[in-house]
Amino acid sequence: MTQVNTGYINADKTVFGDAEKLFSLNKNILLKGPTGSGKTRLAETLSETTNIPMHQINCSVDLDAESLLGFKTIKTSENGHQEIVFIDGPVIKAMREGHILYIDEINMAKPETLPILNGVLDYRRQLTNPFTGEVIKAAPGFKVIAAINEGYVGTLPMNEALKNRFVVINVEYIDGDTLHQVIKAQSLLQDDALIDQIIKFNEDLRTMTQQGQLSEEAASIRALIDMSDLATVMPIERAIQRTIIDKLEDEREQQAVQNAVELNF
Template sequence: MNIPNNVKELILKRKEKFVNDKNLQLIGKPGYSSPDEHILPDALTSLVLHKNVLLKGPTGAGKTKLAESLSAEVGQPMHSINCSVDLDAEALLGFKTLVEKEGNTTIQFVEGPVIQAMKNGHLLYIDEINMAKPETLPILNGVLDYRRTITNPFTGEVIKAAEGFTVIAAINEGYVGTVPLNEALKNRFIVIDVPYIQGSILEGVLKSQSSLSDGDLIKSFVQLSEDLVTQVRNGQIPEEAASVRALIDTCDLAVFMPPMRAIQRGIIDKVEDEREKAAIRNIAETIFG
């Protein structure tokens, strides 16, 4: 990975800051690979310059793995939020609860991932940020811009983020259930396009991250992935059918069952439309028989 020396120095400083952090179990695992050799170093550079990073790409392209690899590279714990239409302020910031202590009942505020990350100077990963309702996200405006500040509506506390706090977010544009990301919000990020992993890079990922060791079978699964990606780009099958995550699961299953049955369980049965299922099955049968 080609990283400028001045960026390496900033990475080392971050690692030193968190070496004794009590939340080291929150550090992500490395392993992201990409056909674009600049993605990881560019994302790292943005991160150590305290820029928020928005990872944009199709489902299963490895955005979460990239976020985990960034956490691992800088040795910085990362708190995560999975967005949905039900996401509210409590899921982001925390909630009040009753606590019994020494025979007395008191109200205690349990801090959510945003406040935990801010107070500790950790990373905050917001997955599928464009799945959240548009009226929910403005809560984060002050968190994401130069102020790095939020007033907790549940306690009145004004929280200023500790040094090192940075946000990584991910979006799947055009995916069912998503909404266009507000331009003012998008403007608070450095945007990095994350493409599908293919060819020899995908082969390496399958060898290192799945249980399958049969080299010929792995090459066949790489071919399957390439054919599925082509069909996704042609609009014939949904993005999740070409997910690297689903492919790794399928390779694991193929250690213990015939490949076609593994593909059925790991990929085909995740798709709802019968025509799309048939298209995936036909592609798989041309490769695996």
């Protein structure tokens, strides 16, 4: 099987370079950009290049303190003795181990949920666990990256006190030659002509997302990579069906993508 390079690629070299520099200064990084622009891939590449494991939180309106910090449960020993123990969540795990904490779509969370992280994100690098009373100080190496997609359905304005704890890097959607390079590097597809067709098809999808005709996830880099992989073992039309069309719930969106398929392929 072809070896796939999973590193982050962007025509603007300052994006990754500045992220590395901010890491070295122990700054919290807020990656701001549209869905599928590679924010998570950038965070993963930082984790790989620094050799620091990453713990991820996927924010939603249902996110609560237990999702962030952990929860109590009953543990039964071999002799049948039961005791209440606390299972660390991603925030506390990352702090204890000196790992990276990645908070995806941070503005999807309810504003009242996140202030518990204020002490984690400022110079103190510590929190008091409300479930146990333990004061946890972050081990050396602990770093925080968050991602935000402003204006996306379901997002809320980010609290200014929280935003002020981050340094912002804009991550724009990649296209053209850079997108061609990403598809060749991160998928199994190496057919240049077909990759160019896929890029043109994706431009049409992006136009529809900008006009509100299509959900943004349909035009994401993740979907393109999956589609390109499948295109090496099945016709491109079926690859698009499997990776994009069948994921859409709205029949009008499905038909819009199908029209773009017929136009481009």
